[in-house]
Amino acid sequence: MPQSDCDIILADARALCDAYLGEIIPSEDQEPQRLHAAMRYAVFAGGKRLRPALALAVNRCLGGSDEACLPIMAAIEMLHTYTLVHDDLPAMDDDDMRRGQPACHKAFDEATAILCGDALLTLSMGCIAQHSARAVQFLSHACGSIGVVGGQQDDLDAENHELGPDSEALLMRIHERKTAALISVSCGLGALSADASDQDIAAFGEFGQHIGISFQMTDDLLDHTASSEDIGKTAGKDADQNKLTSLRVFGVDGTRERAAAHISAAQDVLAGFGDSANTLRGLADFIVNRNT
Amino acid sequence: MPQSDCDIILADARALCDAYLGEIIPSEDQEPQRLHAAMRYAVFAGGKRLRPALALAVNRCLGGSDEACLPIMAAIEMLHTYTLVHDDLPAMDDDDMRRGQPACHKAFDEATAILCGDALLTLSMGCIAQHSARAVQFLSHACGSIGVVGGQQDDLDAENHELGPDSEALLMRIHERKTAALISVSCGLGALSADASDQDIAAFGEFGQHIGISFQMTDDLLDHTASSEDIGKTAGKDADQNKLTSLRVFGVDGTRERAAAHISAAQDVLAGFGDSANTLRGLADFIVNRNT
Numbered sequence: 001m002p003q004s005d006c007d008i009i010l011a012d013a014r015a016l017c018d019a020y021l022g023e024i025i026p027s028e029d030q031e032p033q034r035l036h037a038a039m040r041y042a043v044f045a046g047g048k049r050l051r052p053a054l055a056l057a058v059n060r061c062l063g064g065s066d067e068a069c070l071p072i073m074a075a076i077e078m079l080h081t082y083t084l085v086h087d088d089l090p091a092m093d094d095d096d097m098r099r100g101q102p103a104c105h106k107a108f109d110e111a112t113a114i115l116c117g118d119a120l121l122t123l124s125m126g127c128i129a130q131h132s133a134r135a136v137q138f139l140s141h142a143c144g145s146i147g148v149v150g151g152q153q154d155d156l157d158a159e160n161h162e163l164g165p166d167s168e169a170l171l172m173r174i175h176e177r178k179t180a181a182l183i184s185v186s187c188g189l190g191a192l193s194a195d196a197s198d199q200d201i202a203a204f205g206e207f208g209q210h211i212g213i214s215f216q217m218t219d220d221l222l223d224h225t226a227s228s229e230d231i232g233k234t235a236g237k238d239a240d241q242n243k244l245t246s247l248r249v250f251g252v253d254g255t256r257e258r259a260a261a262h263i264s265a266a267q268d269v270l271a272g273f274g275d276s277a278n279t280l281r282g283l284a285d286f287i288v289n290r291n292t
Numbered sequence: 293m294p295q296s297d298c299d300i301i302l303a304d305a306r307a308l309c310d311a312y313l314g315e316i317i318p319s320e321d322q323e324p325q326r327l328h329a330a331m332r333y334a335v336f337a338g339g340k341r342l343r344p345a346l347a348l349a350v351n352r353c354l355g356g357s358d359e360a361c362l363p364i365m366a367a368i369e370m371l372h373t374y375t376l377v378h379d380d381l382p383a384m385d386d387d388d389m390r391r392g393q394p395a396c397h398k399a400f401d402e403a404t405a406i407l408c409g410d411a412l413l414t415l416s417m418g419c420i421a422q423h424s425a426r427a428v429q430f431l432s433h434a435c436g437s438i439g440v441v442g443g444q445q446d447d448l449d450a451e452n453h454e455l456g457p458d459s460e461a462l463l464m465r466i467h468e469r470k471t472a473a474l475i476s477v478s479c480g481l482g483a484l485s486a487d488a489s490d491q492d493i494a495a496f497g498e499f500g501q502h503i504g505i506s507f508q509m510t511d512d513l514l515d516h517t518a519s520s521e522d523i524g525k526t527a528g529k530d531a532d533q534n535k536l537t538s539l540r541v542f543g544v545d546g547t548r549e550r551a552a553a554h555i556s557a558a559q560d561v562l563a564g565f566g567d568s569a570n571t572l573r574g575l576a577d578f579i580v581n582r583n584t
Contacts, residue, residue, distance in 0.1 A: 026437055031465070032445040035437050086410060091402035110383035114406065115445050118378060118413065119437040125417035126432025133425040140418025145318055145327050145411040153324040153407050173323070 006282035009060075013053035016066060017073045018044070024074065024127060038108045038116040039123075042081050046099035046232065050287075051076045051183060054211075055190035057279045058204050064194025072135060072189045075128035079143055080182060082120035085113050087152060093237070100232035128189075135192055142185035151178025158244040171249050172213075179219070180212025203269055207280070210266035215287050217259040220246040222291070230292050263288045298574035301352075305345035308358060309365045310336070316366060316419060330400045330408040331415075334373050338391035338524065342579075343368045343475060346503075347482035349571045350496050356486025364427060364481045367420035371435055372474060374412035377405050379444060385529070392524035420481075427484055434477035443470025450536040463541045464505075471511070472504025495561055499572070502558035507579050509551035512538040518583065555580045 021043055028037045052073035059069040088095045088103040089110060096106050105113035128135045141147060154174045161167065187208030191201040222230070223238045224247055238245045246255040266284050270277040313335055320329045344365035351361040380387040380395040381402060388398050397405035420427045433439060446466045453459065479500030483493040515530045516539055530537045538547040558576050562569040 030438065032437070032442050032449065034449060035442055035445040039437060082410075086406055089406065091406060111448050112445065114378055114381065114383060115441050118374075118409070119441040121410065121413055122417075122432050122436040122441060125414075126429050126436065129421070129425040129428035129432065131425075133421040133423075133428065136421035136425065136428050137418050140414050140421065144414040144418065145324070145331065146322070149407050149411040149414060150324050150327055153327040153404065156403050157324065157326060 004282075005279040006286045009053045009057045009279050009283065010048060010050070012066075013056045013073060014049045016056070016070060017049055017052040017077055020070045020074045021077065024123065025078075034108065034112055035115055035119060038104055038112050039120055041107055042085050042104045042116055042120065043078065045101050047077075047081070049077060050283075051080055051186040054183065054208065054280075054283060055186045055193070057283055058187050058190030058207075059194045061273060061276045061280055062191055062194035062196050062200065063276075064190070064196075068131070069190065069193040071127050071130040072193050075124040075135075075139060076182070076186050076189065078120045078124035078127065079139065079148075082117040082124070083143075083148055083152070083182075085117040085120070089113060092152070092156065093241075095234055095237065097233050131193060135189055138185055138189055138192065142181045147177055147181040151176070151181065154178070155243065160242045161244045163248060167244065167249050171244050171246065174244065175213050175216045175246075176209070179216035180209050183212030183215060184208035207266050207269040207284075210262040210269070211284050211287050214259040214262040214266070214284075217246045217255050217262070218288055218290065221252065221255055221259070224252070226291065232292070259288050296574075297571040298578045301345045301349045301571050301575065302340060302342070304358075305348045305365060306341045308348070308362060309341055309344040309369055312362045312366045313369065316415065317370075326400065326404055327407055327411060330396055330404050331411055333399055334377050334396045334408055334412070335370065337393050339369075339373070341369060342575075343372055343478040346475065346500065346572075346575060347478045347485070349575055350479050350482030351486045353565060353568045353572055354483055354486035354488050354492065355568075356482070356488075360423070361482065361485040363419050363422040364485050367416040367427075367431060368474070368478050368481065370412045370416040370419065371431065371440075374409040374416070375435075375440055375444070375474075377409040377412070381405060384444070384448065385533075387526055387529065389525050423485060427481055430477055430481055430484065434473045439469055439473040443468070443473065446470070447535065452534045453536045455540060459536065459541050463536050463538065466536065467505050467508045467538075468501070471508035472501050475504030475507060476500035499558050499561040499576075502554040502561070503576050503579050506551045506554040506558070506576075509538045509547050509554070510580055510582065513544065513547055513551070514583070516544070524584070551580050 025039050025043060026036045028040060030036055055073050055076060056069055084098055085104045087093050088098055089105055096103055104116055125136055128139055143149065151174050155178055158170060158174065184205045188201050188205035191204040220238065223235055227235055250258060263284050267281060270280055317331050317335060318328045320332060322328055347365050347368060348361055376390055377396045379385050380390055381397055388395055396408055417428055420431055435441065443466050447470055450462060450466065476497045480493050480497035483496040512530065515527055518527055542550060555576050559573060562572055
């Protein structure tokens with residue numbers, strides 16, 4: 001029952017990750033109270049904990065212990081949260097809603113939101129260092145100027161992009177960096193926490209790359225078709241900001257086909273891993289079939 | 293000759309650190325070009341390389357190799373630079389000049405400056421992981437919500453602070469976190485790169501804490517007395533923004549006395565280290581006697 005496996009891993013990841021995050025993020029009683037309140041607000045505002053769930057599912061698939069995966073899951077979620085807090089800033093995507101609640105800079109203020117993101121990123125790196133220096137290097141590489149941060153820069157620079165022969169290549173570079181890089185490294189880090197071989201770490205990184213691209217394409221479809229209430233942020237913003245999206249380059253049907261093809265490629269990567277990969281198969285299907 | 297020792301270590305740190313930074317920060321030819329141009333602009337805009345020089349001086353004092361110190365020096369300077377880029381943003385201290393040139397958000401734009409800071413922080417952590425996971429944890433702890441980032445939040449929250457019985461404690465907490473935490477960890481990391489004992493790492497951390505507080509008090513004096521041209525940023529801003537500064541709490545003479553007392557306490561820490569600490573003695577004097 002893939003759907004059931006999928007529910008279990010998402011619930012397990014949430015329970016494990018949130019308990020650990022609750023311990024390591026300083027409490028709101030500690031100075032500066034406003035900053036710690038903002039960090040907790042941003043991290044505990046909701047979210048599916050999809051990336052920690054992927055790390056945990058890969059780790060379990062390869063026989064790793066949940067305990068070894070804890071600092072990795074927590075670091076990934078703090079990293080993801082900081083990118084959302086900074087991306088929502090007025091100077092960036094300028095979005096007032098996130099996960100169905102006021103964005104951090106609306107609930108607090110811009111300066112606090114910038115510092116909240118900086119503090120979450122800093123804590124994320126200290127947290128994952130509890131696993132190993134190698135895990136820090138994986139995360140840093142995936143999330144820096146040729147990864148997540150570079151993807152956000154490309155995405156901003158592509159506002160009001162005129163479609164042309166280079167559009168598909170630019171779109172795919174944005175998807176690969178802005179979204180897929182963190183999902184891919186989440187899977188790779190899950191393998192690392194299970195002491196996997198370099199070959200298996202690379203295989204799960206490839207799996208994550210495919211589902212990451214599919215995830216972003218599904219996001220673009222949802223921005224077009226779903227309500228703001230469903231997705232917890234302002235729907236239809238991509239078109240309003242004239243962003244370079246899958247829909248502009250491939251159309252609705254072309255985007256659906258490509259999202260499905262990447263999930264199929266991801267499933268192919270899992271072929272050698274037998275029944276222990278069933279949960280990952282369920283997560284891959286969840287990513288492309290979700291409606292929020 | 294302390295002054296001469298001091299010149300040599302600053303020149304050595306600059307040469308070693310800048311060559312290494314030139315290698316690890318992606319070139320402006322690499323996409324996203326605008327982001328990489330901003331990172332290089334911010335890092336190579338000037339600056340004394342004081343924090344890398346402190347790490348290198350401690351490392352040499354304890355017999356470490358320059359090579360072991362390279363990723364530590366580069367990581368510290370990128371970390372420091374990211375804090376300057378973010379602090380200068382309009383939502384934060386709103387300063388248009390830095391190191392005698394337009395601040396990053398003026399030379400580029402706000403979104404690029406936010407991402408430039410994020411990318412430098414991310415690269416800094418990946419860089420210092422080349423030394424060890426322990427070095428990552430030191431840097432993360434010193435620079436997070438109860439360190440550098442927390443100090444900036446306290447500093448912003450203290451704008452328009454009314455002087456009262458708690459002012460001195462709040463001022464010292466801001467100095468300790470916003471400024472001294474990074475200077476202290478630079479010295480501690482220099483000891484770590486020389487494979488020092490925990491006791492020596494702690495001793496040099498204490499040395500750095502004292503000179504860090506003295507550095508900030510000297511900064512407050514310079515903001516009051518020097519020209520914008522001399523300090524490379526807008527002079528007199530602290531008073532304009534009604535910030536909580538050493539001068540408001542201690543007056544000019546009281547600030548001078550306390551800055552000198554912290555340098556004296558720092559020199560006491562070095563008492564057991566003989567002639568090998570002469571360069572550090574020179575750097576400590578430089579910090580309180582500088583006029584830029």
